[in-house]
Amino acid sequence: MDVLDRTDLAFPQSLPEFQQLFPDDAACAAYLERARWGDGFVCPHCSVVGEPFRIATRPGVLTCRACRRQTGLTVGTVMERRHTPLSTWFWAAYLVASQTQGMSAVQFQRQLGLTRYETAFGILHKLRAGMVRPDQDRIGARAGEHVEVDETYVGGRTRGEGRGVHHKTLVTAAVEVRHREPGTAQDKRKDGRYAGRVRLSTATDRSAASLCGFVESAVMPGALIVTDDWGGYASLRKRGYDHHAIAECGDPEVAEEFMPIIHLVFSNLKTWLNGIHHGVSAKHLQACLNEFTFRFNRRFYPFNAFRSLLGIAGGANAPTYAELYSGDWRHPTCSGCLH
Numbered sequence: 001m002d003v004l005d006r007t008d009l010a011f012p013q014s015l016p017e018f019q020q021l022f023p024d025d026a027a028c029a030a031y032l033e034r035a036r037w038g039d040g041f042v043c044p045h046c047s048v049v050g051e052p053f054r055i056a057t058r059p060g061v062l063t064c065r066a067c068r069r070q071t072g073l074t075v076g077t078v079m080e081r082r083h084t085p086l087s088t089w090f091w092a093a094y095l096v097a098s099q100t101q102g103m104s105a106v107q108f109q110r111q112l113g114l115t116r117y118e119t120a121f122g123i124l125h126k127l128r129a130g131m132v133r134p135d136q137d138r139i140g141a142r143a144g145e146h147v148e149v150d151e152t153y154v155g156g157r158t159r160g161e162g163r164g165v166h167h168k169t170l171v172t173a174a175v176e177v178r179h180r181e182p183g184t185a186q187d188k189r190k191d192g193r194y195a196g197r198v199r200l201s202t203a204t205d206r207s208a209a210s211l212c213g214f215v216e217s218a219v220m221p222g223a224l225i226v227t228d229d230w231g232g233y234a235s236l237r238k239r240g241y242d243h244h245a246i247a248e249c250g251d252p253e254v255a256e257e258f259m260p261i262i263h264l265v266f267s268n269l270k271t272w273l274n275g276i277h278h279g280v281s282a283k284h285l286q287a288c289l290n291e292f293t294f295r296f297n298r299r300f301y302p303f304n305a306f307r308s309l310l311g312i313a314g315g316a317n318a319p320t321y322a323e324l325y326s327g328d329w330r331h332p333t334c335s336g337c338l339h
């Protein structure tokens with residue numbers, strides 16, 4: 001079973017609960033062990049099932065009773081080959097997952113009570129790499145839901161230069177539109193619709209190649225896509241999508257009725273980007289869009305974010321140590337967000 005669906009791996013709803021659940025390294029180790037072997041330890045070397053030896057002074061290591069070989073609990077996670085205590089990593093991931101406005105390495109060092117700035121910086125960097133690594137799978141595969149696609153300009157405020165449009169960057173977005181179950185609390189204006197997963201990308205221009213290229217990379221073929229009637233989207237049907245273009249989308253009422261969710265996403269995105277110190281440069285925007293996407297897509301499941309950051313989530317979204325630090329994965333940076 002996917003680790004994210006496991007009810008035996010509790011999610012703390014508050015700081016006191018977090019402290020209670022993860023009071024020390026042994027508790028964190030036990031959690032990692034449960035996450036990996038829900039039905040009890042199986043030795044990866046000799047496949048023998050049975051309680052391993054545990055050494056109090058080395059909580060991250062299990063020793064097989066049969067073959068006596070050791071298994072590291074952090075192997076394949078972002079914590080692999082680190083000397084920082086497990087509890088520090090758990091606290092750090094909790095902070096990064098719950099602090100949406102980001103945090104400097106100095107603040108982070110202080111919060112975690114770390115003596116060395118370099119340690120704080122290293123942890124923060126590794127956790128952030130898990131957030132700014134783009135989600136790979138395409139959205140819009142569920143029956144009965146459609147995808148709104150639109151583009152907008154963001155950023156562009158350079159100090160002393162005003163708000164010239166020439167500094168703004170074009171961002172394309174696709175968002176799944178879901179429907180609340182009848183009978184549950186509904187926002188009447190949105191007719192029970194709400195946002196599922198989102199995909200965001202910087203774009204060079206509003207050409208068909210650029211906009212439809214984004215859709216093809218972000219949305220499953222065959223999905224129903226709603227856009228405005230801009231010509232750049234006209235070839236979506238030819239590219240294998242069920243495409244509905246809405247005329248008069250410049251009218252706020254029309255936009256609100258036919259594409260309310262994408263406008264909500266843009267509004268959230270702009271608020272979030274403005275909250276980041278001094279805005280974000282075009283160069284770093286994609287990394288920030290990825291972080292926004294990571295947070296947005298996990299907003300109902302805060303603990304999934306925590307587990308994804310540590311690399312103990314399992315499944316496609318979990319960055320492993322090997323993936324993050326292999327040569328193929330160039331570590332993106334985002335000076336605006338969390339340095």
Ligand SMILES: [Zn+2]
Pocket residue numbers: 043044045046047048064065066067068069
């Ligand atoms: Zn063994």
